[in-house]
């Protein structure tokens with residue numbers, strides 16, 4: 001299998017490990033595969049765990065690649081935490097796919113750990129030291145830092161906007177030490193992203209430090225996210241139940257694209273509903289047919305504050321015209337008030353505490369008509385509510401339990417270096433890093 005830019009300027013294409021190493025195609029497009037491999041439920045006989053489902057599902061995407069032989073082991077290591085589908089009480093009621101039992105308590109652990117597994121193996125072959133730059137709106141930076149912490153040959157540099165992530169997220173971004181350096185930028189997420197892009201556009205700096213990005217357009221993060229959709233769909237199928245629909249909290253459209261790709265491969269997945277917050281380019285596009293990205297606005301579901309979702313290019317590759325896209329999925333914009341109500345009522349109604357992102361998806365289910373609610377739905381829970389205690393506790397009126405993984409990180413000392421939102425200042429910081437060994 002070879003991979004091409006969504007902008008279509010590279011006929012020969014590249015193998016998957018090169019697409020993962022590069023992140024973005026030279027023409028600024030996103031990598032997509034030659035074709036969508038077809039698979040049936042019978043192809044998964046004997047796959048009893050998330051890891052074995054993932055290895056089987058991803059095999060065609062790694063066919064002929066340099067790290068094909070390592071795929072099963074990468075899946076084994078990266079997907080080694082539980083991702084249960086939990087039924088909610090009552091009828092009708094959705095089930096919840098809990099993706100927050102990894103080391104940093106958000107689904108970003110799946111992609112970050114798989115990406116690390118790939119890059120570590122590629123590093124063994126090339127021997128090139130690598131510096132991973134991540135601009136984060138909260139969850140990605142911690143997941144990437146955790147995945148690469150103290151891995152020889154790698155450094156991680158995290159940039160996050162001061163005051164725009166939750167206090168526990170901030171702690172989780174800055175508690176690593178060792179080969180991880182964290183900057184607290186007095187600006188917005190867009191500033192952080194601009195600083196990272198500017199560093200990449202400097203070829204001298206880029207080769208001095210072996211710059212690499214771990215942002216959500218990287219195929220190494222996207223591909224493994226297909227595994228939990230496939231695994232849940234297979235579980236439903238084995239029980240003889242109709243194909244479940246998924247309600248997905250959506251920002252940069254990575255998680256949603258992963259689901260769409262699994263369904264396009266032929267796995268039994270029903271309708272997809274994308275829950276967005278007040279940043280609404282996706283629901284507006286479905287309604288009007290006009291793609292109008294905008295600067296992002298801050299909301300309670302901050303990890304979804306994306307005004308120009310980059311994976312839209314991949315979604316349009318999969319669904320080339322608006323009617324295809326409209327028949328494939330729906331999207332609903334959820335306000336902060338609706339998120340608050342879903343969190344406030346979650347305890348009585350469902351015996352659950354929701355993180356603000358998951359709460360947006362729960363709201364989408366709760367606002368469906370009865371006929372729609374009667375079909376099987378799985379709400380995708382993208383983060384543990386304990387990461388957002390300052391939002392959740394006052395609304396739910398109870399303390400949020402802290403998962404062990406989070407408690408371990410909160411017990412570590414944290415320190416972030418302050419930084420102006422200035423690309424040149426960031427470049428000077430990076431130059432000073434080159435004197436430190438990986």
Ligand SMILES: *Cc1c(COP(=O)(O)O)cnc(C)c1O
Nearest residue numbers: 139251252253254255303382383
């Ligand atoms: C990143 C994130 C999202 C959005 O996922 P995308 O793949 O960017 O659409 C939703 N919820 C949480 C908790 C996140 O960290």
